[in-house]
Amino acid sequence: MATEIKCPTCGGESSVVSEEGSARLLKCASCGNEFSVRVHYIEESIPLETKVYRAHVDIGDPALVRKLQMKTKMVFDGHNNFHPGDLERQISQGLKSWDLGFYSGQEVEELLAKAEKIGLEVNFVLS
Ligand SMILES: [Zn+2]
Structure with missing residues (x-):
């Protein structure tokens, strides 16, 4: 196989003699x-388009701020962007x-599931 x-010595064409792993x-x-030589395969292709969403929680009633804050923390805690x-x-x-920062599509799914469980309304806007 060409x-x-x-060739590092003369610059000639080379072909594969044997192959074992990389x-x-x-x-x-x-x-x-x-x-x-060692051949490096790229394990996973990087998606050309990684969608990013910005998370928002809207406050309807100011009296609920602390409650919403608590719920928001429950949902978003542990995420680097929070x-x-x-x-x-x-x-x-x-x-x-x-404004709760940016999240990937996968994170959005996870966050929405968590938010739904505790009755928090989070809006994700594609940015
Ligand atoms: Zn050569």
Whole structure:
């Protein structure tokens, strides 16, 4: 099997002599030099388009702020993009809608399931 790898000695075309896992033994067609190379396969292709959602919790009744904050923490705690201190700041500013950061599609599914269980309404906006 011919390869695109050139012989390190003379620059000639090489072909595969043997193959074991990621190691390959190649032989130069011009000078007969044998040399080994390692082949790295890319395990998983990176999706070209990773959708990201921004999470919001809207506050209808200001009397419910603490309750909503507690529920929000229950749902979002443990996610890297969730910062309780940042939520605290938005609450102290009296914001009517809390910005809870960015989440992947997979996280959104997980978060929505958790939110539904405790009756918290979270909006995810594709950004
Ligand atoms: Zn060669």
